[in-house]
Amino acid sequence: MLGCVIHGQGDLRVEELASPVPGPGQALVAVRYGGVCGSDLHYWRHGGVGDFRLKEPMVPGHEVVGTVVAYGSATPSPARPPAGTPVAVHPATPCGVCPECADGRRHVCRDTRYLGSAARTPHVQGGFAGEIVVPVEQLRPLPGGLGPRRAALAEPLAVALHAVGRAGPVAGRHVLVTGAGPIGCLVVAAAKAAGAARVTVTDLLPTALGHAGAVGADTLVQAEDPADPGWPSEVDVAVEASGVAAGLDSCLRLVRRGGVVVQLGMLPPGRSPFAGNLVVSREIELRGAFRFDTEFDAALRLLAAEPAFDALISAVVPVRDAESAFALAADRARSCKVLLDFGR
Template sequence: MCEALVARGAGDIRIERRAVKEPAPHEAVVAVGYGGICGSDLHYWSHGAVGESVLRAPMVLGHEVAGHVLSAAADGSGPAEGTAVAVHPASPCGGCDYCAAGRASLCPRTSYLGSAARVPHTDGALAQRFVVTAGRLLPLPDTVPVRKGALAEPASVAWHAVSRAGEVKGKRVLVVGAGPIGALVVAVLRRAGAGEIVVTDLHERPVRIAGLLGATTGFTGPPPPGLDAEVAIESSGSPSGVATAVAGLRRGGHLVLLGLPPKPEQPFPAGLVATRELTIAGSFRFHTEMAEVIAALGDGSLDVEPVISHEFPLREAETAFAVAADPSASGKVLLRC
């Protein structure tokens, strides 16, 4: 038995005692050290749903976790007992056209930790113990403590978004929304050699954190007219954020839509996109990028530490979620499992 964080509906998350299932030969048992609270976790807590993914049964939350292998896979696959690891949260089918083309993040049959998109739901990993396919465990370098390893998943989301922007070296890039993901986008842009990184957010604290990670200019509210950014990465998911990103781009600029709106249908400045010949790329999750992120964390070329603002023990999850829900007062909030 172990303690796990379970969502039962809107406003209802609980620490429950749950049995740890018997691992199959290809599965390992992980002692979870730290887990991050993601925006999707907050939506399950506040609304009982993330878009069309509605809680229909109790579900363990969490997909941003790192820990140590407590029991290695019996078939010899995966890391050895005692290895510090981050957990890749996605299980693509491996057989569809998207997987064959190397775009497994688009696999329509993917299951994702802590997701109610399928019934039965896929339990997450915010628990003291967690059983997972050994192939989804990525060893952490000695230079990366487990606490920092918990940021490998959200940093991979940011890494994928920057890759969708194309070549950013030397370019002026606008990042709209400096929550944890937007802040990590800034860190990845800095590593990629962006010439100027302009950040805008509604709150002062996220803008300040983005500055610590490499933003060259920050605004609380929209940037002034005439920014003429070559690339904009929108990470807020709000219609006003998209409008700000479009307005901040130069003619012929490139827009990456990373933030997910509450509903798929949202107001969109299509006229400006057309007349200014902007190109648009969506960005959703990631796949192989997690190994690259861990390597960059290990060699020190990717700085993520300033994103972490709070840490709570698992038993104080309700307090942690309340703090994480206030972007004016927090960055990435971690739970110590």
């Protein structure tokens, strides 16, 4: 089978990989689509994401959907969808015993395994391969009416739903989103689904702002233009989805006194300057948002109900052309979400 392997910074290869064999409690899944995520691009372009650095070749990818092929021995029948079932794959395997898991915060488990992640060594190999083996608990049958192409957005949408949940109640409120990449656009959709009265989005690129408008943003702001009439005087909630310090600065300066800022974008490694004096003098609540847990199931339901999400899929590229797919995904002026097609 074909798979993508990142051997180091700038070194992405499409290789013939051995088909895996499922063990007890595991499922073999034939991957159909895999969404290229910002973290995949960071591993390819920079050799790491934040503090997670590549130390060995790794198959990237954690936004995957496919079809159940088979199960390993001793896998309980009631727990497994029948072979041939279209499924999305929840990419996280939390340890279940650490203090975070015991506290119901499995998404920040200190010993989790996450598809396509260099957070631990040996690295957790990801989903950009023709077939993968995953714990049966990570399979999610697709809801009726949801095809695999749109379902490939489930993982990033779950990230967005978690971030909006971290903000607290947003119904009837004005929400600012800085950054209109795929995650930022999905935060727009998640905020609207949660009842936000108004969503303002900022970005440097008109194309990206157009994608945000397609999923429900009310006001689009050119981030480099301080005179843009769309800039709000203040907002109730802000979600920073760009991963740059300037975005966080905008959030802190525009959120109202006592408001909430959620840092979702992964900032560069090391120290990042921010307007901490505003956090104090305005008693702003600054909250982090990392991955997700049960929001994955909610994401699938929302995707099944809303065809507008299709507008975020810019291209579907055969796996043999993975490097061109990564290059397209990295060009925000030409794309939003790019999918790799592993169909045979």
